[in-house]
Amino acid sequence: MTMRLDYLSIFPGYFDVLDISLLGKAVDNGLVEVHAHDLRDWTHDRHRTVDDTPCGGGAGMVMKPDPWGEAFDGIIGIEPDPSVHVIFPTPSGIPFTQSAAQELSTVERVVFCCGRYEGIDHRVIDYARTMWTVHELSLGDYVLNGGEVAALAITEAVVRLIPGFMGNPESLAEESFSPGQERLLEYPLFTRPVSWRGMDVPEVLMSGHHGRIAEWRREESLLLTRDRRPDLTD
Numbered sequence: 001m002t003m004r005l006d007y008l009s010i011f012p013g014y015f016d017v018l019d020i021s022l023l024g025k026a027v028d029n030g031l032v033e034v035h036a037h038d039l040r041d042w043t044h045d046r047h048r049t050v051d052d053t054p055c056g057g058g059a060g061m062v063m064k065p066d067p068w069g070e071a072f073d074g075i076i077g078i079e080p081d082p083s084v085h086v087i088f089p090t091p092s093g094i095p096f097t098q099s100a101a102q103e104l105s106t107v108e109r110v111v112f113c114c115g116r117y118e119g120i121d122h123r124v125i126d127y128a129r130t131m132w133t134v135h136e137l138s139l140g141d142y143v144l145n146g147g148e149v150a151a152l153a154i155t156e157a158v159v160r161l162i163p164g165f166m167g168n169p170e171s172l173a174e175e176s177f178s179p180g181q182e183r184l185l186e187y188p189l190f191t192r193p194v195s196w197r198g199m200d201v202p203e204v205l206m207s208g209h210h211g212r213i214a215e216w217r218r219e220e221s222l223l224l225t226r227d228r229r230p231d232l233t234d
């Protein structure tokens with residue numbers, strides 16, 4: 001199946017990068033279809049206005065609902081369709097996780113709504129919820145200037161899980177946060193040369209003793225996880 005990805009933003013140029021590298025390959029081999037749209041194409045005033053002051057006062061500007069609604073009508077349609085997944089990156093969203101990426105990788109159509117300013121008029125999200133399957137997602141506890149970078153990160157996490165996308169799917173299965181893997185951080189990796197600037201690859205990894213190697217890797221993952229992500233060891 002081909003996944004169709006749409007991006008609505010006042011900076012559609014952010015998504016030119018999707019034509020490069022692995023994602024570009026996914027586009028070339030028909031796994032994904034990418035369409036970036038300029039929200040200002042759905043404005044009608046001379047200044048192509050997309051923002052206004054917040055009702056109730058407060059700092060900054062809020063994105064007007066009208067352009068979003070007209071863009072939805074033009075890009076997605078005016079009939080409800082729960083098979084369309086609409087993603088609003090937002091600092092107040094639910095944390096985006098590998099399991100969410102896994103679920104989204106089976107969806108046929110995803111529309112990213114990339115806000116700017118202080119955010120989007122909430123009625124846009126409320127309207128979208130009456131029409132499509134909506135996800136308000138946060139990348140983490142830090143604030144970006146808009147949703148575009150978050151949309152790119154979510155895209156990469158999702159597209160790489162589409163069957164047929166990655167050359168060696170077995171490498172996916174081994175990754176941390178993959179289903180079935182207990183949530184441990186990745187052990188340290190090494191490759192040739194065996195000695196580099198006075199530092200040697202741990203001998204066990206050169207022993208050819210697969211049992212000992214697996215044991216060393218597990219121990220390293222446990223130590224690293226306990227040290228850096230005690231929250232994963234619950």
Ligand SMILES: Nc1cc(-c2ccc3ccn(Cc4ccccn4)c3c2)[nH]n1
Binds near residue numbers: 091118143146
């Ligand atoms: N994990 C995340 C997601 C975001 C994000 C997503 C979309 C928008 C649209 C606008 N802003 C800026 C902004 C600034 C101040 C308060 C609210 N929002 C966004 C930030 N930041 N960090």
